[in-house]
Amino acid sequence: MPRELKPILLCVFTVCITVLVVGVEEIQSDEECADLNNTTWLEYRQQKVKLQVQYLLLTRRNMDCAQMFNQESLTETQKQPSYFNISHPTKVIIHGYRILGSKPSWVKQLAQAVLRAQNVNVLVVDWVYGASFAYNLAVENYKEVALQISVLINQLQKHGSKLESFHFIGVSLGAHVAGFVGTLFEGKIGRITALDPAGPMFKGADTFDRLDPSDAQFVDAIHTDADYFGISIPVGHVDFFLNGGKDQTGCARSRFASMYGYVICDHMRALHVYMSALNGSCSLMGIPCFSYEDFLEGRCMNCDVFKGTCPTIGLSENSGIAMSPVPREQKLFLLTTASPPFCSHHFLLQLEVSPLGKSAEVEVTLKTQNLGTEQRLRLQTDTTVYRKVLSHPATLCEIDSIELKNTGARFYRQGDIHVKSVCLSEFPAVGREQPLCVNNINIRRGAPWTHDFVQVCGIF
Ligand SMILES: *[C@@H]1O[C@H](CO)[C@@H](O)[C@H](O)[C@H]1NC(C)=O
Ligand SMILES: *[C@@H]1O[C@H](CO)[C@@H](O)[C@H](O)[C@H]1NC(C)=O
Numbered sequence: 001m002p003r004e005l006k007p008i009l010l011c012v013f014t015v016c017i018t019v020l021v022v023g024v025e026e027i028q029s030d031e032e033c034a035d036l037n038n039t040t041w042l043e044y045r046q047q048k049v050k051l052q053v054q055y056l057l058l059t060r061r062n063m064d065c066a067q068m069f070n071q072e073s074l075t076e077t078q079k080q081p082s083y084f085n086i087s088h089p090t091k092v093i094i095h096g097y098r099i100l101g102s103k104p105s106w107v108k109q110l111a112q113a114v115l116r117a118q119n120v121n122v123l124v125v126d127w128v129y130g131a132s133f134a135y136n137l138a139v140e141n142y143k144e145v146a147l148q149i150s151v152l153i154n155q156l157q158k159h160g161s162k163l164e165s166f167h168f169i170g171v172s173l174g175a176h177v178a179g180f181v182g183t184l185f186e187g188k189i190g191r192i193t194a195l196d197p198a199g200p201m202f203k204g205a206d207t208f209d210r211l212d213p214s215d216a217q218f219v220d221a222i223h224t225d226a227d228y229f230g231i232s233i234p235v236g237h238v239d240f241f242l243n244g245g246k247d248q249t250g251c252a253r254s255r256f257a258s259m260y261g262y263v264i265c266d267h268m269r270a271l272h273v274y275m276s277a278l279n280g281s282c283s284l285m286g287i288p289c290f291s292y293e294d295f296l297e298g299r300c301m302n303c304d305v306f307k308g309t310c311p312t313i314g315l316s317e318n319s320g321i322a323m324s325p326v327p328r329e330q331k332l333f334l335l336t337t338a339s340p341p342f343c344s345h346h347f348l349l350q351l352e353v354s355p356l357g358k359s360a361e362v363e364v365t366l367k368t369q370n371l372g373t374e375q376r377l378r379l380q381t382d383t384t385v386y387r388k389v390l391s392h393p394a395t396l397c398e399i400d401s402i403e404l405k406n407t408g409a410r411f412y413r414q415g416d417i418h419v420k421s422v423c424l425s426e427f428p429a430v431g432r433e434q435p436l437c438v439n440n441i442n443i444r445r446g447a448p449w450t451h452d453f454v455q456v457c458g459i460f
């Protein structure tokens with residue numbers, strides 16, 4: 001993106017955050033419960049101190065009502081006992097840049113999703129005060145926040161917490177805060193999960209200044225807006241690039257769409273997909289590949305790099321990778337749907353046609369009763385065999401039918417396309433399933449060809 005566009009976009013970003021926060025924030029009815037701080041421009045300007053960090057604690061014993069947490073919370077002289085259990089692992093959630101000084105609205109939802117999955121201490125780092133307004137100032141503050149967090153971690157260590165039992169979950173700029181905490185502890189922290197780690201001012205940064213795999217024993221990252229607010233380079237051991245990592249399904253592409261749709265939908269998708277993965281209704285598996293283009297052309301279909309187990313998004317140890325040492329900066333690709341639970345199955349479509357006199361186009365649709373997903377293929381005169389990756393939330397054996405449409409060229413009448421064979425297989429391979437193939441079809445223009453699969457799930 002051109003340099004001068006950034007300030008404009010960041011301004012637009014402002015508007016969205018307001019809209020979002022006004023819309024989503026729930027009213028705190030219980031005054032006993034702690035909440036993230038917030039600030040206004042006026043207050044911010046009047047204060048001399050520009051950085052205040054505080055911590056909220058959520059555990060299974062207080063999932064709905066956060067407790068303030070600080071070093072004193074661990075001593076027994078407290079009026080109210082702390083729910084912090086030193087023998088449990090600790091998840092540390094760090095939010096990112098807050099353009100308007102408002103508190104992030106998703107924090108409680110993420111904390112609760114974590115707690116439903118694991119019996120842990122969840123500490124939420126509230127640095128809204130230092131993360132607000134000017135992005136460059138927030139960036140200046142991030143190392144100071146990390147320093148303050150490291151002081152707390154040191155205290156917790158003294159009480160018996162183990163460094164490897166800490167798992168940081170950082171959103172956007174918060175991912176680099178986590179990275180710097182990791183640097184301070186020389187990579188001994190257990191894990192850092194980065195949800196669309198911030199790109200502006202970090203992409204060209206030294207690994208000392210940004211998140212990188214040396215910051216923790218295991219670093220996983222989810223990329224959803226690598227072309228705007230996210231970072232486009234791998235920063236972890238495994239980096240999941242969703243739908244290529246730039247543009248997300250269901251996020252509007254037009255600048256005339258709603259502000260949310262156009263500006264931060266992509267960036268926030270990493271968080272929503274992660275929360276959904278914690279809910280655990282389906283698995284989000286990444287396939288290692290050199291580039292998204294290669295992935296879409298079906299050149300990467302297995303997880304042999306990881307000795308056969310594909311890394312999954314979520315809390316499983318090392319993203320489910322069983323081998324050690326875990327490879328670093330491994331790019332992983334997956335396609336997702338537009339709404340929770342986001343999971344898709346991946347299919348390789350192999351198409352062989354008789355030589356064509358003119359270039360042509362085919363639209364392929366995979367259908368179940370209530371959903372069809374389509375993909376277009378450009379056919380050239382010099383190629384007869386095509387490979388393309390398609391996705392659908394259903395598994396191969398649940399797909400009811402495949403439809404091929406001769407969608408034609410724009411400038412001339414496209415003739416019939418003779419398809420020698422069209423084959424569909426799911427990957428990464430789940431068993432020894434043979435591809436489903438149909439041979440010898442003519443697809444005429446204007447007359448879609450449909451084939452119903454008659455299959456029984458689970459016979460393999
Ligand atoms: C956030 O700010 C608003 C208005 O300034 C105030 O009414 C509200 O109590 C604040 N909330 C918190 C949790 O500080
Ligand atoms: C919360 O924000 C207010 C100003 O909005 C500030 O005066 C106060 O010190 C902040 N508290 C903490 C603990 O950050």
Ligand SMILES: *[C@@H]1O[C@H](CO)[C@@H](O)[C@H](O)[C@H]1NC(C)=O
Pocket residue numbers: 085086087088
């Ligand atoms: C802390 O966790 C351990 C292990 O789960 C449990 O045995 C213990 O009772 C917990 N302590 C408190 C105070 O809840």
Ligand SMILES: *[C@@H]1O[C@H](CO)[C@@H](O)[C@H](O)[C@H]1NC(C)=O
Pocket residue numbers: 272275276279340341
């Ligand atoms: C996760 O599950 C809870 C409870 O089942 C549900 O309320 C929430 O909307 C789910 N969140 C996501 C992101 O799927």
